Amino acid sequence: MAKLRLTVACGDYEIVRALADGTVAADGIELIMLTGMGSRERHWRMARKREFDVCEINVGGYLMGRDRGEALTAIPVFLHRRFRHGFAFVNVNSGIRTPKDLIGKKIGGTNFQPASNIWMRGILEEHHGVPHRDCIWVVDRGEDVEFTPPQGLRIEMIPAGKRLDLMLAEGEIPAMLSPDIPRLFLQGDKRIVRLFPSYKDIEIEFFKRTGIFPIMHVTVVKQEIVDKYPWLATNLVKAFDEAKALAYRRVANPRVVPLAWIRTAWEEQQEVLGNDPWAYGLNDANRKNLQTVQRYCHRQGLIARTMPLDDLFANTDLGDAGGGAENI
Secondary structure, three states, X not given: OOOEEEEEEOOOOHHHHHHHOOOOOOOOEEEEEEOOOOHHHHHHHHHHHOOOOEEEEEHHHHHHXXXXXXXXXXXXXXXXXXXXXXXXXXXXXXXXXOHHHHOOOEEEOOOOOXXXXXXXXXXXXXXXXXXXXXXXXXXXXXXXXXXXXXXXXXXXXXXXXXXXXXXXXXXXXXXXXXXXXXHHHHOOOOOEEEOXXXXXXXXXXXXXXXXXXXXXXXXXXEHHHHHHOOOHHHHHHHHHHHHHHHHHHHHOOOOOOOOOOHHHHHHHHHHHHOOOOOXXXXXXXXXXXXXXXXXXXXXXXXXXXXXXXXXXXXOOOOHHHOOOHHHO
């Protein structure tokens, strides 16, 4: 019997390498792995044009789609996670020294919907006393998912020809939440500094206190495919999980990664985050993670309601058959 052919759009991650090169195969499925796109292009093409059968997308975009009744479901495969405190930047002369100094200020941030900005706005509000509606959000592009900002939420588009990192450096905006490191900061521009200079220590403390390693992206499947092939979701999760286990073993080998102290970093990560920080499935930690970001999306006006996680994700509980990370 011929295998089911599916296009899978996702990042070019080590944890999917074994699927992309064919080392791992999904039972009954031929995966056409599309890993050459950046996140922005991939999210836009899926949100606007539904070009892929399976796609890694912004968690906020998925929640917005489901809130509007779009025919998508998700599998509990979380290919991109990232702590966010290290991506909050301020102008060195802005007078902003603590998070509460952001209140009433203009804050740059590409667009309003990136998961990075959803998470950091939520963290600032919930843990640092910075209500998101007490700030003005300055963006440089349109949204992946069209939406009308709720009353009281202020979003401004920068003038044509302007660049957010240059506006930050020159003091036109005092602060910025960025999905990535601003170009000028990478180039060593001393006018831009981090809001949290010791961000790694703060992120570790945040994880120890909350148990949350923020999920940025979820993996979605067109609903009609899941309906037609009910076995598909679990087989996909098993394949992604096997590929991840192989990646863990590969990068733990100090001969593979060209970093002098990779083993030290690996052991430090295990001590703080455990053996499987990119765990898939709806375990207790992932449920808290997803419930938190869904709460932030609702609070920030991106969705009108919250939904049970079991309605948002296909039931792919692997029981004793899943994982592999514990054998590393």
